[in-house]
Amino acid sequence: MTPTETLTNAIAPDFGLIADLIRIHANERPDHLALRDSERTLTYASLNVLMDRIASALQRDGLAKGDAIVICATSSVNYAAVFLGALRAGVAVAPLAPGSTPESLGRMQRDAEAKLVFADASTAEVLGAAETNGIPRIALDGSGVGRAFDDWLAPEGSPPARVEPEPSSPFNIIYSSGTTGEPKGIVQGHGMRWSHVKRGARYEYGPDTVTLLSTPLYSNTTLVVFFPTLAFGGQVILMPKFDVASYLRLAQDSRVTHTMLVPVQYQRLMAHPSFDAHDLSSFQYKFSTSAPFGAALKADVLKRWPGGLVEFYGMTEGGGTCILEAHLHPDKLHTVGRPAEGSDIRLIDEAGQEVPAGGDGEVVGSSAGMMVGYHRQPEKTREAEWFAPDGKRFIRTGDVGRFDADGFLTLFDRKKDMIISGGFNIYPSDLEAVLRAHPAVADVTVVGMPSEAWGETPVGFVVRRDGDTTDPAEMLAWTNAQLGKTQRLASLHLIEELPRSAIGKVLKRELRERHGRG
Template structure:
């Protein structure tokens, strides 16, 4: 058994230690690459040491935190990994947040140093007197130049041995509610994610292309296994369908993580089939609803397996759909992963009978410690079974079929109650997408004096289409049950989405209320 095999076989280990093993065994092997920069494992390991030593020099200790707010880059990834080597938690922040929201997140995380690039610094604004130090990852005037900040070449940090419960990162997930909550994920949770990597053929020959941001858990669930197993991560700071396809073919990419809207845009490219994607082994997706027709198109035209993960950044269990193995289950999100206990509960917090719908709750080895500094919010997110076993509530409503596959209906809070009937927006959205003129659709509930709530649709038409809203509304309502029918349908140029492709229904509600 090699030193790597012995390390990955442990119940708990440290990702930074695996990088050290790869650096010793294959120092010249590429580890990270972006459009302008590449690092081998030997170079990455040495840079991580310099980052860890620099943070310790500046007075940070295990359990402290830093924040990173920047576009994905080699420097971003190296600082993230270097901080982990020192036992320091990382709070990766979305540059697209508002200045007030970013200020709250930085303060909430207790970040001791802020790593930025020029674009993010412009959003955050000038540093106030007494603010934490800023380091510029891109060499700009956004902060102290990262090269000047780093300890000298050859610097080594004091040894640290992270424990499973230590905070690994703090992911700020506002979901679709708008108020950020810091999700504290421990080293043990990340190790659990990494250990399942062998199943998906991660290894030294892996080339993973990532075009989703490094502040998103969506990205990190693929980033860390790639690095842990000695593969190369190619970072694309901003998604562009044509650029993605060219880069994937040129780099002979084997693995990728994409959100459903990215798959949709790629598959819609007229030149998609002209690109050589034969090197792909696995493609992953998570974070947003992935409709069955789109999955079928990916399976038919894109080589390699297709894996959909369903779960939350908070953890608490995962469902996995191996779409290439179960083409008759594309309408589901798969079955509970090994080690995941997924159950359904009713409004009273009691488990529902087999075949009934209920809120999805989950338990696994990979669960958040809690929401940072918000014990009340943490308690709201928890459910305990009669034996006292802790589960995380998802807020999603679903049902298991006879084969144990989970079908999701909607977010519990997005369900529309009209005239006493439950209406799931996803059912209506599926019908809408069946119209030849509809490229994208989202349905929300709006107040109604007569019914309590009533469904309203927002539709993006296909390019060049001139079908009227009334025609699409009438066609759709003819396909729906009487209690489901849409009250209104309006066109929109683009659905509002988060950086990882979730439709922001709160913004649609605000738009409708104007």
């Protein structure tokens, strides 16, 4: 049987284990490169051995199927290997953001009931200030943040006990970004991740794939592409921090075929003066998710960057996905595509009833790729669920949208971000689209601010293009001249940079707090 046939047979079942696929690649193509960061590389043979040593060490330390570890570090080869090794031991991974506050980090570690914490020098300060109840720490980089990783590992040749997770067994616990409040632990099962692997063949993942990732490994955005690349035997290049010039150089020199970027990264790449000077002809697919992706920006990417462009719309909680293959549907760039195979996407009204065709409603979805629930928060899980009359379980997205006649979904805004001013519903995305058309605007967001007269009123925050001196009053007048009376901005503020999470989501809550303090 050829390596291709072996892989095809391994991925064919309705459910399988990603850690088993790594072992197959190690046997079939041991010297093929699997992981690379700025300092180190691992072949599939070396990765497989390291995963065994990690899994054995976890089992030696008493961790069993369903237990959890925390990884709080910068993306690296060791980080990726620990994640994969934990999966081989049946241990769930809670990847946490190094930029968390000590209070939030301690809370998430306790909520995950982590038995071990893997960290590096970048998180030493925040870990030192966090209350972690004495959870043992392992230093991935050999720094003083914990026991040295190499010393902690089990000896080579220490095979771990075989573990057989079920589809519902916890694969990872992804904590929500906390941009709107207290982070919640989203428990994703092995079955959910396997569904991502199954769709990988459509996007030409294979042994020759070279995927460049500059978003962090604690983000579901990254993992959606990270695991399929390795499942199909490709190579993953990890950038610990996104930088436009470095990204373009790596993409060209490494003949990258696949990547995942959030919209603000596409925006910065396309605006870079040397973008068109780089040879990016090796690209087969570029992916995006996690934040609104403007139609004009999509069109620019399609025009100037070779390869297909695919936008995934969904939630970390799962519940269904819409996919826009932008290169195949250039007339639908204002949408997030159609429901993926196996995804049941519907719209419901405030009363929880499905809306008629052509109507607006909250997006809910159901699929094989759904979270088990929020970790230790059954009441929050219930709030996130909607059940159809026949009992079918859906996950609520909090987004408001509408399907067109061709089945493509257009999103208007987050339900919680909708501004109700004087009794009228205002979608910030409509106002942002007008502002983006102004030649002085490089980046923009609109948020609802309290108003004694109207309840709420829309306020714009604008980043001007480099060197631009347009007066904000002129920009405000220009914008309001194109808006309906009930939509007009109450004010417009210039800002150096919009506050964003690590995966590009605008932190509107932070803007409200900052503006409220004056």
